[in-house]
Structures are given as structure tokens and as C-alpha cells.
Amino acid sequence: MTATALRSAALVGALGLALAGCTSPAGSTSAAGVSDATAAASDPVAIATTTQLGSVLSDITQCAGTTSATLMGPGDDPHAFAVSSAQVAQMVRAQLVVANGLGLEQGLESALANAASDGGTVYEVAPDLDPLTYEEIEASQADAHAGHAHAEEAASEDHDGHDHGAEDPHVHMDVARMALAAEKIGERLASATGDDQYTSCGAEVAASLRETDAEVREILAAVPEENRILITDHEAYNYFAAAYDFDVAGVVIPGGSTDAEPSSADLAELVAVIEEDDVQAIFSNNTVNPALVEALAREAGTQVQVVQLYEGSVGAPGTDAATYAGMMLANAHLIADALA
Numbered sequence: 001m002t003a004t005a006l007r008s009a010a011l012v013g014a015l016g017l018a019l020a021g022c023t024s025p026a027g028s029t030s031a032a033g034v035s036d037a038t039a040a041a042s043d044p045v046a047i048a049t050t051t052q053l054g055s056v057l058s059d060i061t062q063c064a065g066t067t068s069a070t071l072m073g074p075g076d077d078p079h080a081f082a083v084s085s086a087q088v089a090q091m092v093r094a095q096l097v098v099a100n101g102l103g104l105e106q107g108l109e110s111a112l113a114n115a116a117s118d119g120g121t122v123y124e125v126a127p128d129l130d131p132l133t134y135e136e137i138e139a140s141q142a143d144a145h146a147g148h149a150h151a152e153e154a155a156s157e158d159h160d161g162h163d164h165g166a167e168d169p170h171v172h173m174d175v176a177r178m179a180l181a182a183e184k185i186g187e188r189l190a191s192a193t194g195d196d197q198y199t200s201c202g203a204e205v206a207a208s209l210r211e212t213d214a215e216v217r218e219i220l221a222a223v224p225e226e227n228r229i230l231i232t233d234h235e236a237y238n239y240f241a242a243a244y245d246f247d248v249a250g251v252v253i254p255g256g257s258t259d260a261e262p263s264s265a266d267l268a269e270l271v272a273v274i275e276e277d278d279v280q281a282i283f284s285n286n287t288v289n290p291a292l293v294e295a296l297a298r299e300a301g302t303q304v305q306v307v308q309l310y311e312g313s314v315g316a317p318g319t320d321a322a323t324y325a326g327m328m329l330a331n332a333h334l335i336a337d338a339l340a
Contacts (some may be wrong), residue, residue, distance in 0.1 A: 045070040046189060049105050049112075050078050052172040053098050053125070055183050055324035056205060056220055060189065063201035067186045070285040071108070074316045078288040082107040086237070091115040091122075094194045101126045102169035115173075123188045124128075131167040137238045141248065173311065175216055175328050179209035184209040212325040219332040220244050222340040229277055231270065233284045233293050234310050249273050250252040252293055267296060274300040281305050281338040287312030307338045 006136015010214050027187040045066045046056035054070025061068040071091075072081050078100070083091075084136075090096045099105060099112055101124025166221045171177045189195075228246045230237055234253040241248045250270045253262055273279065274296075282297050282304055290306055297304050309331045314320030321330040 043090060043093045045094065045193065046098060047071060047091055047094045048098045049081075049108060050309060051076070051090055052178070052324045052327070053100060053181070053185075055243055055314055056178060056209075057098055059184060059199060059205045059208075060182060060186050060201045064189075064195065064197045064206055074313050074322075077312050078104050079106050079312075081105065083111045087111075088115055088118075092120040094119045094120065096189055097122045099124045100169055100171070102131060102167050102171075105338055115238050121261055123185070125181045125184055126169055126171045127167075127179055128184050129171045131169070131171060132238055135166075136218075137168060162249070168235075170210050170236040170239055170311075171253060172239075172324070175209055175213035175238055175325075176242040176243060177239065179206040179213065179326065182206040197219070197316055209325060212328060216328055216332040217244065219329070219336050222336045224340070227280060227339040229279055231274060231279050231281075231282045233290070236285065237283070248299035249277055249279065250328065251289075252296055262292075267299070269297060271300050274304055279304055281307045281335075283309035283335070283338075284308045286315070306340060307334055314335075 012283050042118070045061060046057055046068045048057040048068065048070045049072060051070055051072050051074060054068070054072070057068045071087060072078065091111070092115050097115060097120055099108070099122055104126070105112070112122050171181070180203040183202045186198045186200070186205070189198035189202070230241060230248045231250050231252070232248065233251070235251045238250055240246065250273045252270060282293050284306055286294045286308055288319055290308060294306050297306050310321045311328040314324060314327045315330065321327040
């Protein structure tokens, strides 16, 4: 085994710490309106699964003068989150449950199916947002990595042996797609409630998000073309890269979830990519313990920094990233500061 492979093997020991961050952090709670203690209270008109969808849904229902709730809270990992029986009951009572779909909410699949079978209306929005297939993503990465042997190998191995489904579920990393989601959600709420006001409110929220998308592009314009290279903790940035002209050169945790394990070979390839492409930053996300990413950065032996972005959820209440729009603007600033 080479010296690099031996050092990379040592990084796997940090994996337990990194994957421990996949569950809800201590002290985190679900949004008001869906906890066990409040399940018997007045029910919201609609419930979202993820915090990103919950933010968009909240804007729509506030516009219409009603209320909504969100199952997950800031810091909850969509890939690992699970609900209580009381929350399932409230999903059945809601007029609409808005889910991402495409396998993002792995821990909620049974609960969502049970809610639907018990009479609830579940709308999975991601399939309606022109989702990227992993075949398309791999072809795009192959083109972008042409001439970079290590990057080509790492991009190919990101998918080898990992069952992640045919389509990437991380649509929330493209603000324009989430603007379309607002329109779709408004239309579904109008259909579920018989109130056409939700359609106009969905369109209003979509228009605001398109303004946010333009702001994100303006912020990211400061990043030179040669620096638009992303190394990320897991494969959640394909939509971001495609929308805002970046190249995902590698991921630390293979596949589209946060619960896979990188091999020593995976890590050695990433170190080679970082060194060859002179990568300036590795991006972690706010729902995963960054220990493994930090160990990888140290292994690379360069000036590469670890930057935590808001991907798995929005930020805590009171922060600039507490809403979906704020989260994406905060990400744009963080990336621009790291790579410009």
C-alpha cells in the first residue's frame, strides 16, 4: 500500500464521527405545530417535510392568510429524519403534505406512504422540477474533467456500487427550480382547498425567489472561471453546479445520501484531485459533522479550507440563513468568499 493510501486509510477512522452528524443534533426540535405536545392543537392547512420546502410553503400560506408547519427543524438531516405517530396523524389531517421526493427523505418514506394510505394528500414536488438524472450528471462531469485523470476517476467512482436512484433529489440547491416549486405548490394547495388565492400566492413567492436567484448569480460572478471547482462532503451540489456554472470535482461521502462510507481509495483519489486542481476549499454542510472533511483537508497538505454551507436545512431562527432565500444568499457569499 502506498504512503498516500495508508494516510487515507487513517481518515476512515474519522468516519464514525462524521456520520454521527447525520442525525438530528441535540436540542433540535421540529417546527411548531407538528410536535407530540401540539398535535391536538389547531392544524395547519399544509405541512412540508424539509425546512427548505417549509420556508417556501410558509411564505405561500402567510400570503393567503393561513398557516403551515414543517416536520424537520434546522439542523435535521433529510436523509435520516423520522417522525412520530402523532406527526403522521397530523399529516393525514392536513389538506396537503408537501414532500421533496426522489428518495431525499429516506427516513420518511414509510410514514409518507402510511399518511397517503390513511387518506392524506401527499405531493412530491421534485419530480415536477425537471430533475437531473445521474446519467446526465456523470456525462457532464466526464466532459468537465476531460484531461484530468484523477478527477475523471474520482467522478466515475462516486457512483460505482451506490444505489442512489435514477434522479438527483437535491433540487433545492437551484433557486430557479425552487421558484417553480412555489408555483406548483400554490397550484396544488388551490386544488386541495378550493381556494384559488393559493395559486396567485405561489406565483408571488416564485417571483420573489427569481429575484433571489438573480442575486445569487450576481454574488457568484466574483468567482473566476478557474476557481469554480467544488469538493463537497456528499453529492448534493449537482443542481447548484449546473445552475451557477461550477464543476463538482469530487465528493467525500460517495452517493447522494449522507450515510455511505468512503473507502481509502476514494479518499486517496480526492487528495490527488485537490492537489492537482489546486482546490481552495472543501464544502461541508450544516447537517453533517465536518470531522471527516476536516481530516481530508489536513491530509491534502495544502492551504485548502473547510467551509460549512447550508444544504441539508436552513439556518437557525434569527440567522441570515433562517429562510430558504436567506440560506441560498448566505451560501453564495460563503462560496464567493472562499473561491474569489
